[in-house]
Amino acid sequence: MKDFQENGSVExxxxxxxxxxxxxxxxxxxxxxxxxxxxxxxxKRSKLSLTTRKNLMGYWFVLPFILGMVLLYIPAxxxxxxxxxxxxxxxxxxxxxxYVGLDNYRHVLQVDPTFIRSIFETTGxxxxxxxxxxIYSLIMATVLxxxxxxxGFYRALLFLPVIIATGVITEAENTTFTNLSxxxxxxxxxxxxAGGLFSEVDITLLINSLSLSPELTDIVVGAINNIYSIVTxxxxxxxxxxxxxxxxxPTVYESATVEGAxxxxxxxxxTIPMISPLILVNMVYTVVDSFTRYGNPVMDGIFELISEAxxxxxxxxxxxxxxxxxxxxAAVMAIVNKFVFYENR
Amino acid sequence: MEATQKNFLNSNKLLKMRRSFNKRNLIERASNLLCxxxxxxxxxxxxxxxxxxxxxxxxxxxxLADKTxxxxxxxxxxxxxxxxxxxxxxxxxxxxxGNTAILCLVTSLIQVMVCTFVSYGxxxxxxxxxxxxxxxxxxxxxxxxxVIMTSLYMKFSFFNLLGLxxxxxxxxxxxxxxxxxxxxxxxxxxxFKNSLYIYMLNQFFRGLPTEIEExxxxxxxxxxxxxxxLMLPNAVPMMVTVFLFAxxxxxxxxxxxxxxxxxxxxxxxxxxxxTEIGKYPGSDVIFTPVFKSALNxxxxxxxxxxxxxxYLFGQKFFVQxxxxxxxxx
Numbered sequence: 001m002k003d004f005q006e007n008g009s010v011e012x013x014x015x016x017x018x019x020x021x022x023x024x025x026x027x028x029x030x031x032x033x034x035x036x037x038x039x040x041x042x043x044k045r046s047k048l049s050l051t052t053r054k055n056l057m058g059y060w061f062v063l064p065f066i067l068g069m070v071l072l073y074i075p076a077x078x079x080x081x082x083x084x085x086x087x088x089x090x091x092x093x094x095x096x097x098x099y100v101g102l103d104n105y106r107h108v109l110q111v112d113p114t115f116i117r118s119i120f121e122t123t124g125x126x127x128x129x130x131x132x133x134x135i136y137s138l139i140m141a142t143v144l145x146x147x148x149x150x151x152g153f154y155r156a157l158l159f160l161p162v163i164i165a166t167g168v169i170t171e172a173e174n175t176t177f178t179n180l181s182x183x184x185x186x187x188x189x190x191x192x193x194a195g196g197l198f199s200e201v202d203i204t205l206l207i208n209s210l211s212l213s214p215e216l217t218d219i220v221v222g223a224i225n226n227i228y229s230i231v232t233x234x235x236x237x238x239x240x241x242x243x244x245x246x247x248x249x250p251t252v253y254e255s256a257t258v259e260g261a262x263x264x265x266x267x268x269x270x271t272i273p274m275i276s277p278l279i280l281v282n283m284v285y286t287v288v289d290s291f292t293r294y295g296n297p298v299m300d301g302i303f304e305l306i307s308e309a310x311x312x313x314x315x316x317x318x319x320x321x322x323x324x325x326x327x328x329x330a331a332v333m334a335i336v337n338k339f340v341f342y343e344n345r
Numbered sequence: 346m347e348a349t350q351k352n353f354l355n356s357n358k359l360l361k362m363r364r365s366f367n368k369r370n371l372i373e374r375a376s377n378l379l380c381x382x383x384x385x386x387x388x389x390x391x392x393x394x395x396x397x398x399x400x401x402x403x404x405x406x407x408x409l410a411d412k413t414x415x416x417x418x419x420x421x422x423x424x425x426x427x428x429x430x431x432x433x434x435x436x437x438x439x440x441x442x443g444n445t446a447i448l449c450l451v452t453s454l455i456q457v458m459v460c461t462f463v464s465y466g467x468x469x470x471x472x473x474x475x476x477x478x479x480x481x482x483x484x485x486x487x488x489x490x491x492v493i494m495t496s497l498y499m500k501f502s503f504f505n506l507l508g509l510x511x512x513x514x515x516x517x518x519x520x521x522x523x524x525x526x527x528x529x530x531x532x533x534x535x536x537f538k539n540s541l542y543i544y545m546l547n548q549f550f551r552g553l554p555t556e557i558e559e560x561x562x563x564x565x566x567x568x569x570x571x572x573x574x575l576m577l578p579n580a581v582p583m584m585v586t587v588f589l590f591a592x593x594x595x596x597x598x599x600x601x602x603x604x605x606x607x608x609x610x611x612x613x614x615x616x617x618x619x620t621e622i623g624k625y626p627g628s629d630v631i632f633t634p635v636f637k638s639a640l641n642x643x644x645x646x647x648x649x650x651x652x653x654x655x656y657l658f659g660q661k662f663f664v665q666x667x668x669x670x671x672x673x674x
Binding site for chain 1: 377380381383384387388390391392394459462463465466467469470471472473475478481482485486487488489490491492493494495496497498499500529530532533534535543568569572593597604607649652653656660663664
């Protein structure tokens with residue numbers, strides 16, 4: 001998103017600079033005239049130009065954010081880093097930190113048996129999920145973009161999960177399931193109540209009979225079993241793709257059709273390049289979303305540690321996780337940005 | 346003359362009829378039908394848990410234990426509301442609902458105001474350091490809240506902002522239980538997903554014409570006047586969108602609620618009370634796994650019901666807000 005943002009802003013910036021220079025000259029003239037006429041006290045006149053003074057006003061507007069950063073967020077971040085290299089003792093009225101170096105990190109990376117595994121699990125799932133979510137939401141957006149009736153109605157319902165299927169709801173759904181499977185209930189009734197639409201065994205058998213490679217089978221079966229989380233996790237992406245599709249001028253398609261292009265050809269030669277910036281946006285959104293989503297094993301692990309008051313190790317885990325997330329997002333943006341087509345470039 | 350006209354009309358009609366049986370048209374219709382079927386199927390997938398939970402809620406206790414019963418109760422009577430009554434009792438629903446509503450209203454109103462203010466600053470002023478600050482906004486969006494969770498909790502447990510609490514009480518104060526952490530974080534635009542709201546509103550303000558400001562300047566307004574009198578009225582639809590998102594994400598959020606209100610006895614909120622159902626120490630005879638899962642399902646339904654109602658009325662703002670937020674083009 002950042003790269004995309006930069007590209008966008010660079011173009012805008014150029015325009016803005018041009019405009020700003022035009023505006024500034026006129027404004028400066030106006031300023032001097034009005035000052036000359038209205039202001040009799042020349043001593044009060046600021047040495048800065050009107051544009052500079054205007055721009056400095058911006059600090060007042062972003063002041064809340066700066067204050068939040070300086071007073072709360074950055075101290076909290078630094079504090080979190082200090083936890084991760086210390087042990088913590090709570091004394092009445094305050095707490096004490098004792099520096100222990102990289103012990104917490106060593107513990108997280110070398111001793112703790114679950115953390116590394118959950119990181120790999122999350123990351124592995126992530127790549128598959130991002131691909132599936134993007135393909136699914138692009139297909140659905142293309143379908144919705146056709147002139148079929150009830151578009152608004154469908155769109156509203158497909159967006160519904162963004163509002164309600166988040167946070168605690170997902171977690172509560174999961175607890176329902178674990179309650180059931182640990183209970184004395186037999187699996188069949190459990191699956192029926194927990195809302196399993198498919199019997200996992202049947203699907204696996206069916207796809208196995210196609211004699212694909214086992215990895216591919218796993219991915220397909222996983223996608224089918226996760227269909228609910230995929231559908232509910234792609235509301236925003238779908239709407240963004242849909243808006244992108246609607247912003248492509250129909251004349252482009254018309255001329256392609258006149259030149260003899262089929263629907264399939266125009267999809268690959270027009271639609272995909274035109275919405276490729278949005279593919280990047282959606283990709284980054286999906287990555288960030290699934291890294292911070294509830295029910296993510298790494299997150300749950302950190303949260304568990306916090307609720308057990310093992311703050312130092314939780315902080316160490318969080319920082320390791322942050323670094324990995326950062327690397328992955330940077331890599332995604334660097335790679336995908338190569339394939340993105342910007343119209344105004 | 347009339348005859349020819351009639352003939353012409355007839356032929357026109359014929360043509361229309363023939364066209365409707367045209368091969369191409371038929372393919373078009375078939376593919377449209379296929380689209381409808383696919384979409385309806387996926388919408389069914391989305392709605393299925395709700396339908397299923399709603400129906401299970403109204404099953405009386407005996408029917409829940411009875412394996413031959415599914416969705417439609419055998420008997421109707423006051424027993425049908427048993428699950429609902431239990432859930433409301435365990436969750437302390439009405440009190441939690443009120444608290445959640447207050448929490449969400451307060452935080453999302455503050456967040457909308459602050460984020461609009463901040464994003465206007467980013468969108469319309471080219472002060473030195475703007476690029477770095479805006480990059481910070483985006484980076485904050487990408488930092489998982491868990492990273493600073495612990496230290497934030499400690500910060501609010503031993504709260505000492507600018508040394509003011511020490512000045513008045515002679516020590517640090519604990520403000521973790523209650524609205525204060527939420528209010529403070531919203532005021533400083535670092536609350537839950539606030540960076541996303543700043544980004545959305547920033548893109549919106551960048552799309553507004555600069556002539557508005559120039560007109561305001563010429564008429565002698567200062568920048569705050571321009572912002573409040575000229576920009577805010579224009580931004581109302583986008584602000585409603587952000588408000589709705591802030592409200593509903595805060596409603597279902599349980600990072601911050603469980604961090605700050607997780608152990609609170611005085612300020613119960615829905616998301617925390619929902620987890621109480623699983624912990625409820627009922628006897629195993631009544632609280633069979635089936636009954637517990639029915640309670641849990643009803644709890645989920647009751648938690649999101651206000652949001653569903655909100656969505657019914659504000660649907661337009663939610664969906665159009667995302668597509669008009671300027672993320673696209």
